[in-house]
Amino acid sequence: MVGGQRVERAVGTGRNSSLIVLHRGGKYRRFELFDELQRSGFEDVLSLEPHSNTYDVEALSRQYGGVRFLIPHQRLSIGAQVNIGMQEALGKLVCVIWNDMELDRNGAATAVRLADETDALCIVPMMRSERGGTIPTIAAPAIHGGRLRILTLGPLHDGMPGLYPVDYVGLYRRKRFIGIGGYDPLISGSYWQKIDFGLRAHMWGEQIVYHGGLRLISHGGPEPENTTPDESYRRFYLKNLSVRFRGDQGCLPTSRFPAFFLKTGGGLFSSWALFRSVQQWVFDNRYRFVQDSRRVTELWEIDE
DSSP states (O other): OSSSSSOOOOOOOOOOEEEEOOOOSSSSHHHHHHHHHHHOOEEEEEEEEOOOOOOTTTHHHHHOTTTEEEESSSSOOOHHHHHHHHHHOOOSSSEOOOOTEEOOOOHHHHHHHHHHHHHSSEEEEEEEEEEOOEEEEEEEEEEEEEEEEEEOOOOTEEETTTTTTTTGGGEEEEEHHHHHOOOOOOOOOOHHHHHHHHHHHHHHHHOOOEEEEEEEEESSSOOOOOOOHHHHHHHHIIIEEEEEEEETTEEEEGGGGGHHHHOOOOOHHHHHHHHHHHHHHHHHHHHSSSSOOOHHHOOOOOOO
């Protein structure tokens, strides 16, 4: 970590809001970015630097003393970067954005106000393009032909539910984010990683909602998703689509293995090892489930 002296967490520190900045697209408006972020009012700003090309961090840290720059020692998935930022953040509330986005000038004050108005785990924002067009930020699950599909919709009203924070962007309650395990670092594909987080949050009784009071402008927009059912999908499938809620707990019945093996491919022995590992994870967390993914999808109402 470079810059921004690390302060020990303590009751009464007054640090209520933190900002995590993720990076993509090269060295995008670096100095302008941190000028804007220091004026946004967040008491704690963390920049999750890319694994390479960090030559300007020392100069930035000298100019922006209120920003901490976290430099990973290896290439990490986006969700794993968010997890690290959450562990280091000082605030109870943490806003996650990308370096190609602009927050409202009163971003921190808005974050604190919205957190007082809703008890959701995460609030997703109103996101607009440079030309003022609304960027869809509502992810909604639906079943088509017996398969899970994710629809990305434009927001219609405050409180509209979302399955997960599109592009990872949103205002999170840090302790509760950490409490449900954050983003799964073993799921490297961002598409499946985000859906895994969202389904787990809902299966464990949390809420993710939209509020138009949280506003930002995106100069780049969400990148195209890779929806290929790869190795990440296999772990996602077991943790979410194979779990059943029975009585007062979640379970992964051994009888679900054949369907998993036939639908997701992979070698027999490696598939069984993965199945047993996830089965143990489900057992360890069985009483945290309040519903399964089928129920989440069945009850989801898509506003017209």
